[in-house]
Amino acid sequence: MRLGIPSPDLDWATFSVGPLTIHLYALFILAGIAAAVWLTSRRLTARGGHPDAVLDIVMWAVPFGIVGARIYHVVTHWGDYFGAGQDPLVVLYIWEGGIAILGSLLGGAVGAYIGCRRAGIRFWSFADALAPAMLLAQAIGRLGNWFNHELFGSPTTLPWGLEIPASNRAFPEGLPADTLFHPLFLYEMLWNLLGVAVILLLEKRLSLRWGAAFGVYLIWYGSARVWLELLRIDPTSSTPLGLPANVWGALAAIAVGVAIIVVQRRRHPEGEESVYSPGREPAEAHAHATDDDSGA
Numbered sequence: 536m537r538l539g540i541p542s543p544d545l546d547w548a549t550f551s552v553g554p555l556t557i558h559l560y561a562l563f564i565l566a567g568i569a570a571a572v573w574l575t576s577r578r579l580t581a582r583g584g585h586p587d588a589v590l591d592i593v594m595w596a597v598p599f600g601i602v603g604a605r606i607y608h609v610v611t612h613w614g615d616y617f618g619a620g621q622d623p624l625v626v627l628y629i630w631e632g633g634i635a636i637l638g639s640l641l642g643g644a645v646g647a648y649i650g651c652r653r654a655g656i657r658f659w660s661f662a663d664a665l666a667p668a669m670l671l672a673q674a675i676g677r678l679g680n681w682f683n684h685e686l687f688g689s690p691t692t693l694p695w696g697l698e699i700p701a702s703n704r705a706f707p708e709g710l711p712a713d714t715l716f717h718p719l720f721l722y723e724m725l726w727n728l729l730g731v732a733v734i735l736l737l738e739k740r741l742s743l744r745w746g747a748a749f750g751v752y753l754i755w756y757g758s759a760r761v762w763l764e765l766l767r768i769d770p771t772s773s774t775p776l777g778l779p780a781n782v783w784g785a786l787a788a789i790a791v792g793v794a795i796i797v798v799q800r801r802r803h804p805e806g807e808e809s810v811y812s813p814g815r816e817p818a819e820a821h822a823h824a825t826d827d828d829s830g831a
Contacts, residue, residue, distance in 0.1 A: 567672035569614035575667040592650030603642015607635040621779035637784040655815025662749035674727035682719040688717030688766035744807040745799040753792030760785035
């Protein structure tokens with residue numbers, strides 16, 4: 536008997552609740568977001584932030600992130616949505632899968648910046664609190680790819696190869712129906728969970744503030760996406776040097792991560808005294824500071 540990881544029956548990918556059709560892919564995405572909000576809130580609150588601050592920021596970051604993720608995916612898979620025989624309205628069917636983490640980073644960063652400005656939280660303080668939470672959310676969300684029979688790589692004979700039905704539209708022509716494929720969703724999920732531990736460990740040993748933790752996140756995640764994208768058999772559109780667009784995006788993420796760490800450490804050699812922007816501390820913090828001054 537040949538070993539391999541079976542793909543769930545596609546009938547499991549959706550279920551009905553009254554007139555509503557629920558997609559497991561969407562539920563995993565929402566579960567990942569919920570886990571990220573919980574972890575980020577705990578981390579930011581431990582540094583002096585208000586317990587509700589993260590929710591205020593997330594209300595901006597999540598919608599921007601989802602839109603950015605979808606736009607990036609559509610642009611890098613243009614032929615799947617536009618052209619002869621394609622229905623452009625499918626662009627809106629996000630519940631069927633097809634979002635790009637690199638796009639969510641771009642869109643989410645814009646939304647988070649707006650949310651931080653409104654909440655009075657330093658953007659880089661929020662980003663550092665978010666860093667391991669992003670990896671946790673991405674790990675949970677990748678389970679949705681498994682149920683959707685997507686994010687698999689080239690053929691493999693390894694015992695943990697993924698079984699994909701030959702009826703899948705991404706199944707390569709000319710291959711036997713029992714071909715196994717690299718389970719990229721699983722590789723990325725495990726890599727992300729390891730990244731959570733790495734960032735938390737580095738924070739205990741080093742001073743990862745002023746964006747340094749988020750820089751480590753970008754380097755860690757970008758490094759994985761480089762080799763994962765090269766294993767894919769449904770790559771994004773090719774760009775200079777024949778590399779998929781997502782490889783260039785991942786390399787850019789690594790470069791940005793390094794730049795954040797280097798530049799921010801030069802700009803802020805001091806420690807982080809507050810997660811709040813100057814003058815935006817809660818009223819009780821001002822009152823406490825006034826009491827200390829009067830008693831000095």
